[in-house]
């Protein structure tokens with residue numbers, strides 16, 4: 777896998793959305809995500825509570841993890857307004873594998889944003905990073921997230937109690 781990817785100028789297109797490495801402009805969006813009941817405290821990325829000032833360190837960590845080739849954190853942005861919609865994270869979990877995670881702010885749910893962003897991120901990772909497989913986990917019964925993964929081409933590999941998913945690329 778290629779883990780050395782320059783973040784500068786990277787923009788992925790996904791219909792009315794754009795994905796780009798997380799940056800200081802996303803501070804308000806990161807705070808909104810970290811404080812949304814369905815995201816903050818539920819995703820390992822956000823401690824709970826998530827006070828506003830955590831966002832600065834969070835964004836710096838996203839940048840340093842990208843430079844280290846461990847986590848590629850992409851913000852999902854509405855192209856027209858520049859508004860932060862959510863995030864997609866691709867994490868290196870093995871020599872040949874990435875893990876996909878994502879979240880969408882409540883105001884943007886149910887509009888296909890997670891699906892479009894996940895597909896764009898997977899397409900990009902396939903060529904830019906070149907993993908043999910991408911894996912994902914959801915909480916049990918997380919029907920919307922599982923539907924997103926199915927639409928992005930993932931196959932269920934786990935159990936009802938421990939849902940895991942895989943997309944083979946190699």
Ligand SMILES: CC(C)(COP(=O)(O)OP(=O)(O)OC[C@H]1O[C@@H](n2cnc3c(N)ncnc32)[C@H](O)[C@@H]1OP(=O)(O)O)[C@@H](O)C(=O)NCCC(=O)NCCS
Nearest residue numbers: 814877878879880885886887888889890891919920921923
């Ligand atoms: C899960 C989440 C990412 C979905 O984002 P979203 O932008 O609303 O998702 P989309 O609109 O792209 O697609 C959701 C799909 O799930 C379906 N869906 C939504 N709620 C559902 C439910 N309760 N049961 C079954 N399917 C459901 C939608 O109908 C849609 O499928 P369709 O296009 O075939 O109709 C978002 O709710 C979220 O961020 N949740 C909190 C964080 C999280 O759980 N992240 C995932 C862990 S990796």
